[in-house]
Amino acid sequence: MAPRRGHTERNGACRRYRVSQGTVRKAIDELSAENLVVRRQGKGTFVATHAEQGVQYRFLKLVPDNGSVESEGPAARTIIDCKRNRASADVARALGLRTGDAVLQVRRVLAFAGVPTILEDIWLPGSPFKGLTAERLASYQGPMYALFETEFGVRMVRANESIRAVNPDAEQARLLGVSSQTPLLSVERVAYTYNDAPMELRRGLYRTDTHHYRNVLS
């Protein structure tokens, strides 16, 4: 029998779907362009995850003003609150739920170099995240989206952000250690899992005295 040489998996997909190698490659190219999979030379193609080094916090566009590396992600995370709640009209609409449906609500502060910089209010649909507690959030090392993947099987694949400039209310100002006259970035994010299903609403307040929101246009 003639020896088979290389490309076993690629050819496997070809046989499975009755198409040629080039077509399989093109399809995977498109998944890769959407950041749904990641390719690694000589190793293989893998489902993209928020857990692996180098692409952690890939949805976080706030970077330090000086080009310092920040060693990937905030140094300190403090859970202020984590409670069950009923969805208000706007939260329900963002998450594709009905007003009054069960949601999980989290408030936390992220600090860089000891300075509280981000205050986030997060709303999650109740049923996919049943069992999420403040303790679990507090004890988990690494990005929240990595926890969502490993503990709840929810993978965020894309998000939309709406950005405004606002002043904080009294409590927000207190939690960030600024005056209520300090202008802050308001970043409202809706994150989606597969099939365009919204799975998180996140309202962030960012201090922009030492950091800025960085965006690339093309």
Add this chain to the structure above:
Amino acid sequence: MAPRRGHTERNGACRRYRVSQGTVRKAIDELSAENLVVRRQGKGTFVATHAEQGVQYRFLKLVPDNGSVESEGPAARTIIDCKRNRASADVARALGLRTGDAVLQVRRVLAFAGVPTILEDIWLPGSPFKGLTAERLASYQGPMYALFETEFGVRMVRANESIRAVNPDAEQARLLGVSSQTPLLSVERVAYTYNDAPMELRRGLYRTDTHHYRNVLS
């Protein structure tokens, strides 16, 4: 002689560079992914431009809060100022010039539905834009980047933006018709032409009471 059928241009590029059709397609795919060219079914592949309908203002991410269409771009543009100047240290660094080099400086206000919403300060390197005047800016219909293309042969192909929340100074507040306690988005953009050459520094102040900066993460 056997009749040639179709794909004359595509085959032309193949002969010219001694490569196959698929390779030419892949190269053009990459240019298309970077928005350097645009393809149109049955018509051809064209260099991307800021002038054509539908992709005008493609670097402007400020959109109205209600999903209204805004009929593409601001209704009114007012040139406040347009003067020759010498580059300060930070402007020079952004544009790849030396401190004191000649620059053109423009200040203008954009209004939506009669409401002044964007105040922009724009710095351009002196030599590529020699001959640009306030009159030419004021009389030109369409996006400024389209004018740069047709009148000066400078095509912006990508840009970086740094976003902060700030309060305006007294004059900025006056020009936008807001109080100096109003939080505004500060959007600093460096736009690049081919070969990663910076060709514009633009500092914008955006009102975000009726509009927001929209960003897609993936």
Add this chain to the structure above:
DNA sequence: GAGTGGTCTAGACCACGCG
């Protein structure tokens, strides 16, 4: 009908990572 872009075929060879 000629000339485009869009998709697909059925392979080939090279570079890389790992055992």
Add this chain to the structure above:
DNA sequence: GCGTGGTCTAGACCACTCA
């Protein structure tokens, strides 16, 4: 050595636009 990803070949057929 073997299985990956990366690139390339030399075509084919279809859909679309325009004269």
